[in-house]
Amino acid sequence: MFGGRRVSLGKRIRQRRLSLNVTQQQLAQALGVTPQHISLIEQEKAAPSLALLPSLARELGVTTDYLIAGDDCVITDVISAIKGDNTLSLKAKRLLISMVEELRRASTPESTIE
Secondary structure, eight states, X not given: OBTTBOOOHHHHXXXXXXXXXXXXXXXXXXXXXXXXXXXXXXXXSSOOOTTHHHHHHHHHTSOHHXXXXXXXXXXXXXXXXXXXXXXXXXXXXXXXXXXXXXXXXXXXXXXXXX
16 A cells, blocks of 8 residues: 555556666666566556566566565565665675676586586
């Protein structure tokens, strides 16, 4: 609820994007869609596809349950948690995400040295 009424999917996306200081352009680029598509979703003139929804949630550092229904859920993915942390700067988030991705690559079976 927001101001005594139900907040829409588009408004939740916009609020979350703004709280992360991410532009429509940046979000669109990360998702492989146009900024116009993000704008239409936020204005409730279009809806994200079912295929786009999980990626959108990951980029915003929330769950799909939060986007769809506004339900607060615990985020268990490290990268999503980093993206969702409002106390970190964008630069710090990028560095941490790079480290996590590198650690994941280094820990895959084909990349380990025997």
